[in-house]
Amino acid sequence: MSLEPNSILETLNKIWREELDNESIVLNDSTTASDIEDWDSITNIQLVVATEKFYKIRFTAAEISGFKNVGEMVRCIKKKVG
């Protein structure tokens, strides 16, 4: 598992496509929930749990509610696994 930010973004992209069952999703650092169909407060739980499982990490409640966009999540993952 490479830990370069870009590869984290690619991994998240895969997880998002899988969990939201939508192959057309393309994430970038500035993507937010409002940009993606079906990404809401409920499916967000699914996305977070799947990400935690993949990287074998835990996000805190504050981290989860604090993510402003995908980029912030990528940086947080990098900090935890790096």
Add this chain to the structure above:
Amino acid sequence: MNDQALTFSELKKNLKKDFTTLPDFKIALLGDSPTQLLNQAIRGYAFSMGWNAKIWEADFDQIERQILDPDSDLYKQSPDFVLLFPSVQKLRIKFYQLSKEKQKGFANEITQQWRMLCSTLQQKLNTKVLLMNYAPYDDGIFGSFSSKTPFSFTGQVRAINVSLDNLSIEFKNLFLVDVNSMHALVGNESAFSSAVYINSGFVFHLNFLPRVALEVCQVIGAIKGQIHKCLILDLDNTLWGGVVGDDGWENLEIGDLGIGKAFTQLQQWAKQLKRRGIILCICSKNDEAIAKEVFEKHPDMKLRLDDIAVFVANWKTKVENIRFIQSVLNIGVDSMVFLDDNPFERNMVRMGIPELFVPELPEDPEEYLSFLESLHLFEIASLSEEDETRTKQYQEEAKRTVVQSAFANEDEFLESLNMEVTVSNFSGYNIPRVAQLTQRSNQFNLRTIRYTEDDIEQIGKNPDYTGLAFSLQDKYGDYGLISLVILKTETDHLFIDTWLMSCRVLKRGMEQFVCNLMVEKAIDAGLKKIIGEYIPTAKNGLVKNLLADSTFKQLGDKWILETTDFAPIKNFIHQSVLKE
């Protein structure tokens, strides 16, 4: 019946599939924490069990309001099931708000509240209520001392769960979904996520949620009569360690030593199931005499030959042998479970008999028992004493099958059986069994209407209905209560609301006897007609011609029998005293 564990994502993918051809039912879901995820998980599991579950969700935290307000949306839904989902987290908040004096009586107060809600629901809706009990909760205030003080939330939660058990006995239409045990099994680490709870209020971890949803679906399945009745076991490396044909019975691994313990505890478990009424069968690739020798001679065997209803050991395929077992037992393939350590055999059987449930046994025998315990394979919605004698009945059936071939014709054979039937109304002691038959009989069942014990009790008391329960015995033994009819008196005729029979007594003349008696009842009531109806299902093709064979004449989608034209149908069954 129940799929192997699915993840929440897989369940959600099910939601995009085509539900339109599936039979549906409606659930009203009320919770005091957010219910959306549970809703999705239940619909996903229902799909993989072949149902279209339509779920109406009450607004957040409205359990009491919806139930107590007679004009609430709940009462506009006419649900088949009401699912109540209270959380221990909400309970904790309530408890902490109380004065010390009130905390003392907390369990009592909460129980009273549930009793009141259940009784209101029962009065207002003729429906089954599923109540999820509370997850265990250790708030660390008193620690292990909790049991000694009424001021501990931990202790109060335990007391509430025990009271809910009792409540489910008190209300026949109330069924618990045992979240408490499931939670205890996986532990708080796996069942609960603080981050998810703090951010969104959901009280189950996403990895735990599917398990809860599955249990909800299994309880619903059991209420709907979809249950497992039979466990078919392989022998070598499933019931004992080693291969008896190669190793000899003296060298098999069972007993208290080493890995033998794993097989012994599996046998003990199977024996408890048999005691509960589950039929045990053996299906093994072995020489029959060599396989049976283990049951007869090995001192550490917990299962003996008289625990086994049908014992099949030969060199045919397991698919053929399981089909044979099914034909002897005369029960649906989907009510059987097959255990085998060999993945190849499991897959062969799954392919050959897709409706059969074949658990994916863990590779290591020491894991067998915990795994099987966790599956809740044998959920039921009611239990009768007759369940316990079932193995004996099937063994007797095997004897009859042998004797039958010795008679010149069927009449002679039937006469020799000295069959005697006792006819009873629905009352006290037979109500659980009657309700159970309406829930379980799929094949010989004219209209497949399911009734709860409470329904049957009401029918027994209602003068417009005649409920008749038939118990049969013959010289080989007692079959117990095996058939019933529910007749509704209409202005000028009797309508057959229910006519069902256990397939164990097919071809005994039982249905002819029942038909004759229905005509007697009509004549006694001064009615000249009996009207019947056949409602076809996937499983009751067996009774497609029952009404025609019983001399009813078809009229549109109904069938009519004129009592004045009726000549009693030949059978060899004698009636013993009628109990009123």
